[in-house]
Amino acid sequence: MAGTDREKQLIQEGPAIILVEPQLGENIGMVARAMANFGLVDLRLVNPRDGWPNERALAAASKADHVIDRVTVFDTLAEAIGDLNYVIATTARQRDGFKPVRGPVEAGRILRQRFQAGQHNGILFGRERFGLDNDEIALADEIVTFPVNPAFASLNIAQAVLLMSYEWMKTGLEDETHTAFSGPIVEPAPKSALQGLFDHLEEALSVRGYFRPAAKKPKMVDNLRAVLTRPGYSLLEINLLRGVVSSLDYFSPKQPRGTAYPDRKAAADAKAHPGAAGSGEDVTDD
Incomplete structure (x- = not known):
């Protein structure tokens, strides 16, 4: 299943999630999935409307079986939070x-x-239709509410569990901006490679009359270099761009790459590799 990795450690800790009189098995399953996403495993149900176990909950849990298998059911909220x-x-x-x-x-x-002090904690969620009543709120120590649109504040129960589970997981990271994986480490290319790209592109554009009127060429070159300097290209990326410019500069639909060896390509190769034997396309500067 996408996003799962059975070779990595499965986190199973944290506060209990208590659902009071949940109605739909699908919602219970989606709650279990949200919990599994963020390392929670203790799911407690108080008087679920359709009983337990529930096949629809299992299907909606999307392989969060380790949460579903450990579900405990209670007749009253007081019993569910007793420990x-x-x-x-x-x-x-x-x-x-x-x-x-x-x-x-x-x-x-x-x-x-x-949790780090060794205490057992829980987060209490109410019914899909009207949440928790005041008597049930009274059994909790504190209240948590989400910064939502005041005119449309009702959250799906699985969404509410997801938000709290995310905040729980985030507090366990050394850095709250940490992500599960990152992009490649890109080392900026040496300036000589970037200068080679500048020169190549400027020459190719000059041949095709891009810099018009001629008096504006210095400013146009400055703007072009500013655009190409901003991303901080790696050497691999610059080589890729040089290859693109080469194909557009030296070849044409009538003489595509692989079928001819244009004079401009031969001259460029001779300039880049003085003294190289032969004049075939095996000698390239891109």
């Missing part, structure tokens, strides 16, 4: 009371700190 030291409740609505309200970033950091 936890700290619980935060997610809600999109302002509530009466005196519980602290956190954003997801701060809540994720608090959960990590408590």
